[in-house]
Amino acid sequence: MQCLNRTTAGTVFATHDLGSVHEPARGFAERAAGLMSIPVSRTPRDHIVFFRREMARAVTWAGAPVKVVTIGEDGPRLSPRKSFEAWREVVRGQSTPWSDPEIRIADSLRVTFLEVILRLSDMAETERRSAGERQELLIAELNHRVRNILGLIRGLISQTRGGTLSVTEFAGVLGSRVQALARAHDQITADQWGPAPLRLLIEAEAAAYLNDKVSRLSMTGPDLLLQPQAFSTLALVIHELITNSAKYGALCGQLGRVEVAWSLDASGALVIDWVETGGPAVQAPTRRGFGSTIIERSIPHDLKGEASVRYHLAGLSAHLVVPAHFVVEKGRAAPRLEEIQAVAVAPQGPVRLVGRALLVEDNMIIALDAEEMLLSLGAEWVDTASGVDEALRLIESARPDFAVLDVNLGDGMSFAVADRLAALDVPYVFASGYGEDASFPDAHAGAPVVKKPYTAESLGAAIIQRLRDHAPSRS
Numbered sequence: 001m002q003c004l005n006r007t008t009a010g011t012v013f014a015t016h017d018l019g020s021v022h023e024p025a026r027g028f029a030e031r032a033a034g035l036m037s038i039p040v041s042r043t044p045r046d047h048i049v050f051f052r053r054e055m056a057r058a059v060t061w062a063g064a065p066v067k068v069v070t071i072g073e074d075g076p077r078l079s080p081r082k083s084f085e086a087w088r089e090v091v092r093g094q095s096t097p098w099s100d101p102e103i104r105i106a107d108s109l110r111v112t113f114l115e116v117i118l119r120l121s122d123m124a125e126t127e128r129r130s131a132g133e134r135q136e137l138l139i140a141e142l143n144h145r146v147r148n149i150l151g152l153i154r155g156l157i158s159q160t161r162g163g164t165l166s167v168t169e170f171a172g173v174l175g176s177r178v179q180a181l182a183r184a185h186d187q188i189t190a191d192q193w194g195p196a197p198l199r200l201l202i203e204a205e206a207a208a209y210l211n212d213k214v215s216r217l218s219m220t221g222p223d224l225l226l227q228p229q230a231f232s233t234l235a236l237v238i239h240e241l242i243t244n245s246a247k248y249g250a251l252c253g254q255l256g257r258v259e260v261a262w263s264l265d266a267s268g269a270l271v272i273d274w275v276e277t278g279g280p281a282v283q284a285p286t287r288r289g290f291g292s293t294i295i296e297r298s299i300p301h302d303l304k305g306e307a308s309v310r311y312h313l314a315g316l317s318a319h320l321v322v323p324a325h326f327v328v329e330k331g332r333a334a335p336r337l338e339e340i341q342a343v344a345v346a347p348q349g350p351v352r353l354v355g356r357a358l359l360v361e362d363n364m365i366i367a368l369d370a371e372e373m374l375l376s377l378g379a380e381w382v383d384t385a386s387g388v389d390e391a392l393r394l395i396e397s398a399r400p401d402f403a404v405l406d407v408n409l410g411d412g413m414s415f416a417v418a419d420r421l422a423a424l425d426v427p428y429v430f431a432s433g434y435g436e437d438a439s440f441p442d443a444h445a446g447a448p449v450v451k452k453p454y455t456a457e458s459l460g461a462a463i464i465q466r467l468r469d470h471a472p473s474r475s
Contacts, residue, residue: 034095250279355401
């Protein structure tokens with residue numbers, strides 16, 4: 001390459017005697033004796049190189065081209081050639097010379113290559129610039145969404161605080177509202193932040209909080225999709241209606257029922273009617289709590305729709321209207337209720353754990369919260385690690401009875417910890433913000449996944465199920 005870089009820039013270089021310009025080439029002259037180089041860049045000097053094999057040929061001289069110098073009385077002398085008899089010599093180490101047409105064709109190729117490379121370079125620069133702009137836009141959008149989420153959580157904390165009587169009640173109510181938002185977020189991100197089914201929203205909330213009462217909630221209406229903004233807002237409204245009914249309304253007793261019916265009006269707006277019957281006698285509340293505020297003001301404020309609640313003695317009823325531009329009439333088929341129940345976060349009975357737990361989580365606040373959950377569920381001791389190496393040391397120090405592994409750690413993945421636990425026959429569950437969409441090695445593909453943010457109930461249910469499934473194989 002250094003030899004080629006010494007040639008004239010921007011021109012085709014051709015030689016039929018490579019050894020004369022690059023001495024080491026004489027060692028492989030039988031394979032490459034001639035060379036043509038087409039430069040296709042200036043810095044760095046890139047070349048397209050063609051080689052020719054050695055072509056031995058005979059050269060006829062008019063007499064031997066070598067004359068012997070003789071030493072006489074007058075010193076060294078060249079004597080006149082006494083014979084001009086033809087003398088033949090076989091020339092080796094050279095190829096067939098490159099012709100002028102071949103060099104002209106090579107130069108045309110050089111120009112063509114340069115034009116293509118310049119065009120590709122321009123396209124690459126345009127793509128880099130466009131990618132940079134997209135990245136800046138994504139960062140700005142991410143910043144906007146994170147700030148909105150933080151603001152929303154702060155608002156939930158502030159508003160929930162005023163309507164609760166104890167810290168335990170406050171934590172439970174706030175946690176349930178955050179979970180409602182998390183479920184809504186999962187459903188709208190499952191299809192690349194696209195519209196999601198209304199029926200699925202209601203079924204997910206019902207399955208999560210009603211358990212054996214879920215059959216007392218009936219739904220009628222066409223398959224409709226809601227745009228993400230409307231889906232998140234309506235998720236909180238439906239959550240408040242369901243939890244309110246389970247605590248104070250038709251679903252708090254044994255005979256009450258809830259009917260949810262929806263349809264499209266003449267303008268294409270979504271009209272939802274929530275009607276409770278068969279529960280205890282209802283009276284209008286004397287104090288407006290945050291839950292009532294969410295039901296009555298979220299849709300009018302966020303979506304510019306309508307919401308009204310009526311308190312009849314026979315039961316509460318709500319009338320909700322979502323504007324047409326948030327509604328997609330023709331959508332994909334929604335999962336049925338029995339499918340939602342299969343992944344519901346609420347266990348069907350009280351969960352009690354025993355033994356020593358290993359928790360691998362790289363975020364301190366989440367780790368502290370998870371520790372408290374595990375201890376409240378009955379774990380006798382919780383060893384907490386923030387990374388793989390620390391977790392492996394804890395395992396060797398004290399073998400756990402079960403483990404909760406955050407999939408994505410700051411310095412990598414937790415699969416090495418799962419490998420060690422599997423070798424020791426210790427059951428484990430994964431925790432991940434990606435939920436069921438997380439990618440796992442084949443050895444761990446069947447492990448349960450608790451989707452963040454998780455609750456004590458969902459975490460305990462996953463661990464108990466894992467322990468039950470694991471029991472036959474444990475020694």
